Amino acid sequence: MNWIFWALLSALFAAATALLAKVGVAHVDSNLAMAIRTTVVVVFAWGIALALGKHGEIRDLDRRTILFLTLSGLATGLSWICYFRALQLGPASRVAPLDKLSVPLVMIFAWLLLGEKLTGPAILGGALITAGAVVMVLG
Template identity: 65%
Template sequence: MGWLFWALLSAGFAAATAILAKIGIAGIDSNLATAIRTTVILVFTWAIAIGLGKHGEIAQIGRRSWVFLVLSGVATGLSWLCYFRALQLGPASSVVPIDKLSVVIVILCAWLFLGESMTPMKLAGGGLIAMGALVLAFA
């Protein structure tokens, strides 16, 4: 199974996350909701890593990887805190499209910092995603 299969699964689970989170945060603090969600993810992902026997590879991770994984974790935590607060304050059908503007930001950052190609099709697709997100969010 290639990247497209896993990306489609990710999209499906992300959609479920938004709907389940919107229902789950009703009447509770969004930061507490994020903490609960993060705890579940922590237990779940460590159970998978241990179950697959991958936890033993932790000693082989280099310093650079540690730094970027920790920074990624901080960015994820901040993203989730903001996302849950936005979901608490606004409709899921508006919050989620704005959140998905991250796709456009990734396209630009991958080009600027990772040396990925910027093609006319990527520019057009990114532009359409941005316009679509804005139309969906404010329609």
């Protein structure tokens, strides 16, 4: 199974996440809802790491890896706080497309910061994602 399989599976679970979160956040503060979800994610992630015997590898991590994983975790938390609040206030069918503007943003930042190539088809795809999100939100 290659990266495309896993990316498509991620998209499927992300879609389920939006729908389940929209229903779950209906009668609770969005920050509390996000805290509950995060707790489940933490327990689930550590359960997988422990079950696969990967937890021992934590000793081998260097400071740079720990720093960037920590910063990524903080960015994830901020993203989730905003996402849950947006879901509480707006329709999932409009919140999710705006959230997916992260795709063209990742493309731009990966090009600027990581030196990844930005090809014609990639630029077109990013532009279509952006246009699609705008159309879905304004429509």
